[in-house]
Amino acid sequence: MLDLLHDLTAYAVDLGQVTSAGVTVLDEGGHVDYLTASDEVCARLEEDQLDLDEGPCVDAARTGSMLQPVVLEPSGPALDRWPRFTPRAVAAGFTCVAAVPLRIRGLSLGSLNLLQAGPDTISHEDLQLAQLLADATGSRLHHRQTLLARDEVIAQLTTALQSRIVIEQAKGMLAARLGTDAEDAFQRMRAxxxxxQRKLIDLARQIAQGTSRPRSTGRADMPGNTADTGPIDAPPPREDLTRVLTRAHQAVRAGDGPASALPADIAALFGLDALTLNALTQDGLPELLWADPVQGPGVNLDAFQYSVGDGPTWQAAQQGRMVLETDLDTVEPARWPLFLTAAADADIRAIVAHPLQVGSATVAVLTGYRTTPGPLTPDHIVALNHLARILLLAMITQFTLPANGTIADDGLRLHHAEVHQATGYLAGALGISVGEALLRLRAHAAADGPISDLARGFLTRRLSPDTLQA
Known part of the structure; x- marks a missing residue:
């Protein structure tokens, strides 16, 4: 089914006069989800609309009706209608949007969304052609799923959504192997x-499982890139993991934070001993916001990486692609000279660091730690991708700044709050900038850490600011 819908986006671009096309659908809970797109830029913009809960694809999927062409401008009706989506679409180079419903015998499943870049708007003829293509696709879907009820159709689409996650994972893995970006990796995989003469999803699943390393993609071994899903050594995911994540996704969409939406032992469901979420600050530092469990090796190793600027969380943040090491004992010491020692002291043997991205920008990193070596299962990696999207949505919806200047605490909180307080304190006490104060604090913690204890020592005046005099 996913191949058929992807072909629909390709035909809309090739036969019409539009730049990009994407398909969004309604899931079992009536929520709008992105399914496939003609290119990576369109895919990112479609996902942005879901996270913002506004835009033409959201409107068209929910109403099930045709959306006439809307001109995108920095000011005007489009901005009034979609105040957060419009600036992103304009920044991506798009000047006009439209959409047509995707239906099976009158049942609206979602929409085919059209985006145009350049001076020309989407014409009436383009819109009619897109509707014809969407209707033809709907007929083919109906032929494949004769007499299926609405819930059964949506269940099939839910499976397709999971397939889409596998494709996204394969793009990331292939991009890492080739040292390229996701768009180039996707085009090579599709070619x-x-x-x-294979289905895209079949190839993607093999790549994600580590059983297909096609030479025709021009793979180049990258230094230090030993990511491999290999044999399945980790325990398989529990049966209820998908159900847990589905409920969590719905809860976060309703405004709940991770503390309410996710079970306290979510890391164990992935075969991990710890999971952490670090948002990237304006200066590129990883800011710990969430962890499961709330104390232990995950939190401690994140604090260590924050102090020394070394480790997998930093690498994932800087490179914008997944870092997966199945046995830290085999990693070259020069790669993470400080982190590897700290990980060994904490009995951590395997790690995975998953970047969370908005557009092409990495905004956070989800890091997993495990005390036993061996790869994650492909299902675990797919589920980790789903969890990353849930946490990204939670970041967008939960990051509010009340009058007291703190982040609303429903699972996302500043774990380094005392560090920031100590930084301000030291800057004032020593007459230096906060940037310089933080550098000195981190350098001192790298030698004598942990940084939270050091910060608390200054805040309680147990330590003198003169301790950090250059």
Whole structure:
């Protein structure tokens, strides 16, 4: 089904006069989800609309009706209608949007969304052609799923959504192997699938499982890139993991934070001993916001990485792609000279660091730690991708700044709050900038850490600011 819908976006671009096209659908809970797109730029913009809960694809999927062409401008009706989506679409180079419903015998499943870049708007003829293509696709879907009820159709689409996650994962893995970006990796993967007359999802699943390393993609071994899903050594995911994440996604969409939406032992469901979420500050520092469990090796190793600027969380943040090491004993010491020692002291043997991105910008990193070596299962990695999207949505919806200047605490909180307080204190006491104060604090913690204890020592006046005099 996913291949059929992706072909729909390709035909809309190739036969019409539009730049990009994407498909959004309604899931079992009536929520709008992005399914596929003609290119990576369109895919990112479609996902942005879901996170913002506004935009043409959201409107079209929910109403099930045709959206006439809307001109995108920095000011005007489009900005009034979609105040957060419009600036992003304009920044991406798009000048006009439209959409047509995707239906099976009158049942609206979602929409085919059209985006145009350049001076020309989407014409009436383009819109009619897109509707014809969408209707033809709907007929083919109906032929494949004869007499299926609405819930069964949506269940099939839910499976397709999971397939889409596998494709996204394969793009990331292939991009890491080739040292390229996701768009180039996707185009190579699609070209190889066509040349071998294979379904895209079948090839993507093999890549994600580590059983397909196609030479025709031009793979180049990257220094230090040992990510491999390999044999399945980790315990398989529990049956209820998908259900847990689905409920969590719905809860976060309703405004709940991770503390309410996720079970306290979510890391164990992934076969991990700890999971942490670090948002990236304006200066590129990883700011710990959430952890499961709330104390232990995950929190401690994140604090260590914050102090020394070394480790997998930093690498994922800087490179914008997943870091997966199945046995830290085999990693070259020069890669993470400080982190590896700290990880060994904490009995951590395997790690995974998953960047969370808005557009092409990495805004956070989800890091997993495990005390036993061996790869995650492909299902675990797919589920980790789902959890990353849930936490990204939670960041967008939960990051409010009340009058007291603190982040609302429903699972997302500043774990380094005392560090920031100590930084301000030291800057004032020593007559230096806060940037310089933080550098000195981190340097001192790298030698004598942990940084939270050091910060608390200054705040309680147990330590003198003169301790950090240059």
């Amino acid at each position: 190889l699938a066509r040349s071998q």
